[in-house]
Amino acid sequence: MNQSLLKQNKISRVNRASAFMDGKWIIENNLIDCLECFIEPHDKICIEGNNQKQALLLSEALAKVNIEKINNLHVLQSTVLFPAHMLIFENGIANKIDFSYASVYGTRFAELVQEGKLTINGMHTFLELYSRYFIDLTPRVCLISAEKADVEGNLYTGANTEETPTIIEATAFKDGIVIVEAKEIVKKLPRIDIPSDWVDALVLNRNPSPIKALFTRDPAKISNTKILMAMMVIKGIYGKYGVNRLNHGVGYSTCAIELLLPTYAESLGLKGKICEYMVVNPLPTLIPAIEAGFVKHIVSPGGEVGMNEYVKSRPDVFFTGRDGSLRSNRCYAQMAGLYAIDLFAGATLQVDIYGNSTTITSERMPGFGGAPNFGSNANARRHCSESWLLAGRENKNHFNQIPKGKKLVLQIVETFQPFGIPSFVETLDAFDIQKKMNLPLAPIMIYGEDVTHIVTEEGIANLLLCQTAYEREQAIRCVAGLTPVGLKRDKMIIDELREKRIVTYPEDLDILRESATEDLLAAKSIHDLVKMSNGLYDPPAKFLKKVNESTRYKQ
Numbered sequence: 001m002n003q004s005l006l007k008q009n010k011i012s013r014v015n016r017a018s019a020f021m022d023g024k025w026i027i028e029n030n031l032i033d034c035l036e037c038f039i040e041p042h043d044k045i046c047i048e049g050n051n052q053k054q055a056l057l058l059s060e061a062l063a064k065v066n067i068e069k070i071n072n073l074h075v076l077q078s079t080v081l082f083p084a085h086m087l088i089f090e091n092g093i094a095n096k097i098d099f100s101y102a103s104v105y106g107t108r109f110a111e112l113v114q115e116g117k118l119t120i121n122g123m124h125t126f127l128e129l130y131s132r133y134f135i136d137l138t139p140r141v142c143l144i145s146a147e148k149a150d151v152e153g154n155l156y157t158g159a160n161t162e163e164t165p166t167i168i169e170a171t172a173f174k175d176g177i178v179i180v181e182a183k184e185i186v187k188k189l190p191r192i193d194i195p196s197d198w199v200d201a202l203v204l205n206r207n208p209s210p211i212k213a214l215f216t217r218d219p220a221k222i223s224n225t226k227i228l229m230a231m232m233v234i235k236g237i238y239g240k241y242g243v244n245r246l247n248h249g250v251g252y253s254t255c256a257i258e259l260l261l262p263t264y265a266e267s268l269g270l271k272g273k274i275c276e277y278m279v280v281n282p283l284p285t286l287i288p289a290i291e292a293g294f295v296k297h298i299v300s301p302g303g304e305v306g307m308n309e310y311v312k313s314r315p316d317v318f319f320t321g322r323d324g325s326l327r328s329n330r331c332y333a334q335m336a337g338l339y340a341i342d343l344f345a346g347a348t349l350q351v352d353i354y355g356n357s358t359t360i361t362s363e364r365m366p367g368f369g370g371a372p373n374f375g376s377n378a379n380a381r382r383h384c385s386e387s388w389l390l391a392g393r394e395n396k397n398h399f400n401q402i403p404k405g406k407k408l409v410l411q412i413v414e415t416f417q418p419f420g421i422p423s424f425v426e427t428l429d430a431f432d433i434q435k436k437m438n439l440p441l442a443p444i445m446i447y448g449e450d451v452t453h454i455v456t457e458e459g460i461a462n463l464l465l466c467q468t469a470y471e472r473e474q475a476i477r478c479v480a481g482l483t484p485v486g487l488k489r490d491k492m493i494i495d496e497l498r499e500k501r502i503v504t505y506p507e508d509l510d511i512l513r514e515s516a517t518e519d520l521l522a523a524k525s526i527h528d529l530v531k532m533s534n535g536l537y538d539p540p541a542k543f544l545k546k547v548n549e550s551t552r553y554k555q
Contacts, residue, residue: 006175013038013177014200024153026203031061034201038177039141042072046139046171049079050162051214052302056082057181057205058143063087076137078126078163080105089118098122098137099367100129106365113437123443125372127334130163133170142171142178148189149182153196156189159303159326165194166331172198181205190323213305213540215281217255220525225457228506228516229412230256234265236460236509237453238274241387241408247279247337247374249346253412255285262292262522279337282307282318282326284529284537288522290317291532300326301333310536337374342387343408344374348445349417352428353473353485355448355463357411362429368445375409375446391452394464409446412455415481424485454479459505466502478503
């Protein structure tokens with residue numbers, strides 16, 4: 001029987017590389033030579049780039065290969081976080097990318113595009129990019145990171161499994177090359193997350209991993225403004241709709257909500273009625289709500305620095321292995337966020353008068369990550385919940401006579417960003433960027449048709465209830481404060497919008513602005529979170545500041 005062309009090509013690559021290997025293990029000084037054998041020009045190469053783990057050693061080696069041998073690579077990478085990732089493009093090794101999030105390198109991407117050194121084929125959501133790995137962006141080679149490996153090449157991914165299984169599955173079962181860097185070689189793994197016969201080559205990475213506390217927010221930095229917005233969200237939205245399955249984006253506004261659950265939300269009688277099921281990383285600010293029995297079930301896209309021991313103590317809440325370690329999976333969590341939750345609460349940098357929102361501005365182009373999945377309605381959803389049905393009944397923009405539910409999508413944003421930049425604009429910067437970079441679509445994070453509520457320190461705009469485009473525009477202007485957008489609101493219509501509950505201000509919810517103080521927070525510092533975890537939460541040293549030093553962060 002004839003072998004397929006892909007399989008023949010793989011055998012050829014493996015045979016070339018075998019001279020630089022000891023079994024499946026790459027001899028460390030031969031890493032670059034080995035990559036030059038495994039990779040060929042024009043390959044689609046998937047570089048694992050997650051929030052909490054990256055194939056950094058392999059990325060650094062890839063940036064140093066001989067450009068005469070390896071060039072014109074097409075990189076597939078969900079998250080671009082480190083200088084080594086950029087060197088692959090700047091050194092001419094790769095000239096195409098499909099990605100989801102570029103962090104601080106989004107602006108550099110734009111410069112490389114204008115210099116003709118890079119083509120951005122697509123700026124995806126996480127789930128969108130993973131899906132394409134199995135269709136038209138199947139990796140020929142993937143570079144992966146693992147926590148531990150045994151001598152045979154079985155892998156343990158630890159708390160930060162993230163997208164590892166998805167990438168390897170797409171590559172290994174299409175006769176691609178799977179190359180793994182492991183932090184440690186052990187005789188016996190805590191559990192086998194990836195079997196050795198899916199792995200082609202491994203190398204030991206002796207360097208410490210640059211894991212960052214990306215999802216940790218110090219309660220001491222939560223301003224009274226954030227607390228006020230959190231109170232409005234809890235009473236005016238979570239309580240009203242009975243939101244019990246949700247995702248929180250990372251930010252101080254959503255952390256304020258989490259820290260108000262055991263205090264303010266419980267005082268409203270909402271325990272057991274809201275926020276029991278969540279799709280989030282193990283956020284330290286959820287510790288008080290978990291300990292109070294408010295949050296009962298969490299599925300995590302990835303881990304968080306310092307939370308491993310606490311997670312291990314709460315297998316009733318988190319998904320854990322027999323060894324007690326967190327089992328995360330970004331792909332499954334994104335699927336849950338698309339189909340299984342009733343509400344997404346996130347933040348943004350710009351909102352226009354139609355409710356479109358984006359984190360892409362003239363100053364930065366980071367990408368979107370998972371927000372467009374979490375913050376969109378899946379038309380294929382068929383199971384019901386009271387929250388979903390109530391939002392559907394309120395939706396005045398639904399002209400189909402067939403009853404249909406709707407996911408609640410909140411954008412929680414102060415009217416001005418730091419340094420006085422307005423959050424509300426007549427037209428998003430994304431449209432200028434579209435023209436400048438010759439993109440087929442403007443890079444909008446969440447489309448206005450999916451956004452159901454916009455929450456600012458001014459109040460709540462319920463876009464579901466708007467029956468005309470004019471009402472929708474005015475509702476947004478009414479919560480845009482003193483921004484240029486807000487100053488153009490029609491003052492003659494405000495009372496009418498409030499009567500219809502399209503616009504709701506704190507006083508309409510019987511919330512006193514002066515009551516929004518840190519006294520409502522279940523924890524006021526990182527130290528409080530450590531104490532509430534019974535000492536199991538081990539935050540990075542930079543967060544362990546004296547409580548009286550943290551008051552300077554208050555607004």
